Amino acid sequence: MNRQELVNLIKEKQSYLCVGLDTDIQKIPKHLLSHADPVFAFNKAIIDATKDLCVAYKINTAFYECMGIRGWESLQRTVEYIPSGIFTIADAKRGDIGNTSTQYAKTFFETYKFDSVTVAPYMGKDSVEPFLQFPEKWAIMLGLTSNEGSKDFQLLETGNEFLFEKVLKAGVQWGTPENMMFVVGATQSSQLGHIRKLVPDHFFLVPGVGAQGGSLEDISTQAMNKDCGLLVNASRAIIYAGNGEDFAIDARNVALTYQQEMAIYLRKMATAVV
Numbered sequence: 042m043n044r045q046e047l048v049n050l051i052k053e054k055q056s057y058l059c060v061g062l063d064t065d066i067q068k069i070p071k072h073l074l075s076h077a078d079p080v081f082a083f084n085k086a087i088i089d090a091t092k093d094l095c096v097a098y099k100i101n102t103a104f105y106e107c108m109g110i111r112g113w114e115s116l117q118r119t120v121e122y123i124p125s126g127i128f129t130i131a132d133a134k135r136g137d138i139g140n141t142s143t144q145y146a147k148t149f150f151e152t153y154k155f156d157s158v159t160v161a162p163y164m165g166k167d168s169v170e171p172f173l174q175f176p177e178k179w180a181i182m183l184g185l186t187s188n189e190g191s192k193d194f195q196l197l198e199t200g201n202e203f204l205f206e207k208v209l210k211a212g213v214q215w216g217t218p219e220n221m222m223f224v225v226g227a228t229q230s231s232q233l234g235h236i237r238k239l240v241p242d243h244f245f246l247v248p249g250v251g252a253q254g255g256s257l258e259d260i261s262t263q264a265m266n267k268d269c270g271l272l273v274n275a276s277r278a279i280i281y282a283g284n285g286e287d288f289a290i291d292a293r294n295v296a297l298t299y300q301q302e303m304a305i306y307l308r309k310m311a312t313a314v315v
């Protein structure tokens with residue numbers, strides 16, 4: 042999916058919600074365990090219940106890889122089930138020497154046909170560039186992450202700036218707003234406005250709303266740009282909203298609450314631009 046299609050999708054659906062399919066077989070409702078592929082049965086129900094409310098699904102590969110071949114099969118069924126026209130993210134946090142990164146890119150863009158993959162930038166430019174060589178595909182590079190450990194390296198002062206600022210500036214040089222996004226944690230509220238000034242045009246993938254306590258209002262008021270420029274992810278808060286027969290309805294209700302709040306911020310942004 043290209044940038045303009047993503048921007049149009051956000052406008053049409055009045056949503057920049059990304060539903061995170063961090064599907065843990067230990068946490069899904071027990072009645073699904075009799076299915077041949079319980080993880081897919083769960084994802085299918087969540088997708089059916091939320092597909093009109095979100096613009097993206099993020100599949101965190103860890104929850105699938107840990108199950109070996111069965112997990113990869115559930116991942117493949119899930120990504121194939123997501124309706125075309127919805128943005129797909131393989132949250133795999135890859136990055137290695139160039140020829141290895143190329144294989145990772147082929148895995149997620151060609152074999153599994155995701156629109157995007159999350160990329161860890163620690164190994165530098167030649168580890169990220171292979172992900173930028175595929176038309177209408179995206180690298181989503183870690184910028185300032187949502188977790189406590191972001192202080193360990195990302196918030197190290199290097200000269201007159203934090204390390205994460207150097208990383209973002211480098212990423213802006215390596216990719217374009219058409220093939221590169223950055224991960225910015227919703228929990229980093231004191232930095233959101235500053236990061237948007239530093240990176241005015243790119244989309245941000247923003248995890249950390251819901252279970253990690255990040256505020257949708259903070260993100261939206263501080264980091265939205267004229268094209269919206271945000272994909273806000275919530276995983277556990279949506280997919281585990283309920284645990285009974287009606288779990289998908291519970292998930293939908295939470296997703297709907299996020300979407301309705303997003304529509305308000307989008308309207309404010311549209312009015313401000315006019």
Ligand SMILES: O=C(O)c1cc(=O)[nH]c(=O)n1[C@@H]1O[C@H](COP(=O)(O)O)[C@@H](O)[C@H]1O
Nearest residue numbers: 101132159186187226248252253275276277
């Ligand atoms: O790259 C990510 O998606 C990511 C980056 C980050 O800084 N923080 C973060 O939580 N994530 C991912 O976003 C999801 C957050 O899940 P919930 O906290 O359940 O909404 C998980 O899949 C995390 O692996």
